[in-house]
Amino acid sequence: MDILNRPDLRMARKRSKKKVETVEYKTDTHIRNLGVGKKYLIQTHGCQANEADTEVIKGMLESQGFTETNIIEDSDLILINTCAIRENAENKVFGELGRLKSFKKINPDLIIAVAGCMPQEEATIERILSKYKHVDIVFGTHNIDRFLNYLYVVMKEHKKMIEVISEEGNIVEHLPHARDHRYKGWVNIMFGCDEFCTYCIVPYTRGKERSRRKEFIIEEVKQMIAKGYKEITLLGQNVNSYGLDFEENDYSFANLLDDLSDLDIERIRFTTSHPKDFSDDLIDVIARKPNVMPYIHLPVQSGSNKVLKKMNRKYTKEQYLDLVDRIYKKIPNVSLTTDIIVGFPTETEEDFQETLDLVRKAKFEGAYTFVYSRRKGTPAASYESNITEAEAKDRLHRLNELVNEGYAYGNKRFENKIVKVLVEGYSKTNTSVLSGHTENNKLVNLTGDESVIGKIVDVKITKSKTWSLEGHVVSK
Numbered sequence: 001m002d003i004l005n006r007p008d009l010r011m012a013r014k015r016s017k018k019k020v021e022t023v024e025y026k027t028d029t030h031i032r033n034l035g036v037g038k039k040y041l042i043q044t045h046g047c048q049a050n051e052a053d054t055e056v057i058k059g060m061l062e063s064q065g066f067t068e069t070n071i072i073e074d075s076d077l078i079l080i081n082t083c084a085i086r087e088n089a090e091n092k093v094f095g096e097l098g099r100l101k102s103f104k105k106i107n108p109d110l111i112i113a114v115a116g117c118m119p120q121e122e123a124t125i126e127r128i129l130s131k132y133k134h135v136d137i138v139f140g141t142h143n144i145d146r147f148l149n150y151l152y153v154v155m156k157e158h159k160k161m162i163e164v165i166s167e168e169g170n171i172v173e174h175l176p177h178a179r180d181h182r183y184k185g186w187v188n189i190m191f192g193c194d195e196f197c198t199y200c201i202v203p204y205t206r207g208k209e210r211s212r213r214k215e216f217i218i219e220e221v222k223q224m225i226a227k228g229y230k231e232i233t234l235l236g237q238n239v240n241s242y243g244l245d246f247e248e249n250d251y252s253f254a255n256l257l258d259d260l261s262d263l264d265i266e267r268i269r270f271t272t273s274h275p276k277d278f279s280d281d282l283i284d285v286i287a288r289k290p291n292v293m294p295y296i297h298l299p300v301q302s303g304s305n306k307v308l309k310k311m312n313r314k315y316t317k318e319q320y321l322d323l324v325d326r327i328y329k330k331i332p333n334v335s336l337t338t339d340i341i342v343g344f345p346t347e348t349e350e351d352f353q354e355t356l357d358l359v360r361k362a363k364f365e366g367a368y369t370f371v372y373s374r375r376k377g378t379p380a381a382s383y384e385s386n387i388t389e390a391e392a393k394d395r396l397h398r399l400n401e402l403v404n405e406g407y408a409y410g411n412k413r414f415e416n417k418i419v420k421v422l423v424e425g426y427s428k429t430n431t432s433v434l435s436g437h438t439e440n441n442k443l444v445n446l447t448g449d450e451s452v453i454g455k456i457v458d459v460k461i462t463k464s465k466t467w468s469l470e471g472h473v474v475s476k
């Protein structure tokens with residue numbers, strides 16, 4: 001067992017003025033053809049940042065000759081890209097790791113790797129070392145570019161490798177990608193988070209906020225356009241603080257979005273936005289540029305000013321609703337979605353009612369809703385709570401009923417309308433039906449000729465359901 005570095009959450013909390021380095025990705029020349037004739041399987045948990053990281057890991061593996069499988073028994077390498085945001089996400093991963101033990105007994109050459117946010121926590125490493133000894137490779141979010149080096153050692157020297165780095169992190173450019181979709185793809189514009197919402201582990205697991213230089217972003221988008229991509233989603237934990245870490249501090253997210261929308265890309269989306277940094281300039285760019293989609297995910301977390309303060313969100317309910325108002329005025333057709341946590345320590349029924357009130361006023365067309373989960377190492381972990389699990393679940397249930405009305409309303413308003421859909425392929429649940437998304441990010445199942453796959457077409461909406469729309473192609 002080689003443990004090169006262990007995580008340290010206290011160190012991960014530190015933020016210095018040290019300049020972020022941009023380094024080039026390179027593979028050591030002795031690492032060649034590791035995967036010829038071999039298969040890999042990756043299971044991805046959590047947010048889009050993890051999905052994007054998985055595409056990089058796949059790119060690295062495929063550059064070595066590995067091919068993908070979704071059958072455990074056929075796999076030579078199984079990697080779990082983990083999420084640490086809530087306890088149940090972590091429990092799922094430990095459940096999976098337990099299940100993999102028996103596969104390793106049948107095939108002792110099977111390599112099991114754990115990556116992503118969970119390894120950034122000390123407790124995960126302790127647990128893997130004591131109870132999940134069948135795991136061969138563990139690395140975190142800051143050293144994905146080193147993965148092939150670990151794999152090489154495991155395959156050639158039959159050792160186990162653990163390396164997790166808790167420093168602030170650099171930016172690695174020109175990483176390989178094996179993208180999941182052919183017509184839409186992720187583009188990281190920044191990494192890490194400096195917000196330190198008191199409940200959230202992300203600033204510890206993904207490090208300091210680092211923005212990618214615009215030249216690299218534009219280069220990546222141009223390459224995607226050349227490959228036929230129609231839609232990009234710009235990714236960051238808080239895209240609205242893009243560029244604040246540049247020494248010059250003269251190039252904002254609104255500037256980046258404006259510049260990218262001048263390229264020949266048909267659709268641009270972005271996620272996630274922190275309400276406190278959402279500027280009027282940004283609203284203007286979304287309103288002005290037809291290829292910036294009228295869909296904004298704007299996590300609010302709570303409607304109670306007391307709770308928002310305890311969460312360190314840095315805005316009030318009134319300020320949030322004022323922002324929403326300005327957005328609706330300038331972009332009347334926009335769809336808004338949000339994230340909400342219920343059961344945060346000290347949240348009372350009155351606080352919760354404030355949240356319901358905000359949900360009604362903001363007219364969300366969807367929301368990810370969560371019961372608060374205590375994350376060791378975060379400030380809120382020490383806040384006392386008198387909310388029972390049953391109370392929290394009851395609030396979640398009541399909130400979801402309201403949120404579902406928003407989903408249904410958000411779809412209903414497109415009934416009998418003609419909308420533009422990027423047809424992504426056949427529906428996951430019914431392979432005789434095509435599916436895609438509208439500009440407002442609504443899922444549409446549609447009938448039409450196969451030749452529309454990969455195109456943006458006009459679709460007449462004939463029916464709306466709570467979670468999706470139905471329609472048929474009216475033009476190509």
Ligand code: 5AD
Binds near residue numbers: 086199200201339
């Ligand atoms: N408990 C519950 N939900 C959380 N989120 C982040 N941390 C926690 C936590 N400790 C939610 C927030 C965030 C989304 C990605 O996950 O709503 O916006």
Ligand code: SF4
Binds near residue numbers: 193196202203
């Ligand atoms: Fe977590 Fe807050 Fe950063 Fe979002 S903005 S990743 S909720 S700390």
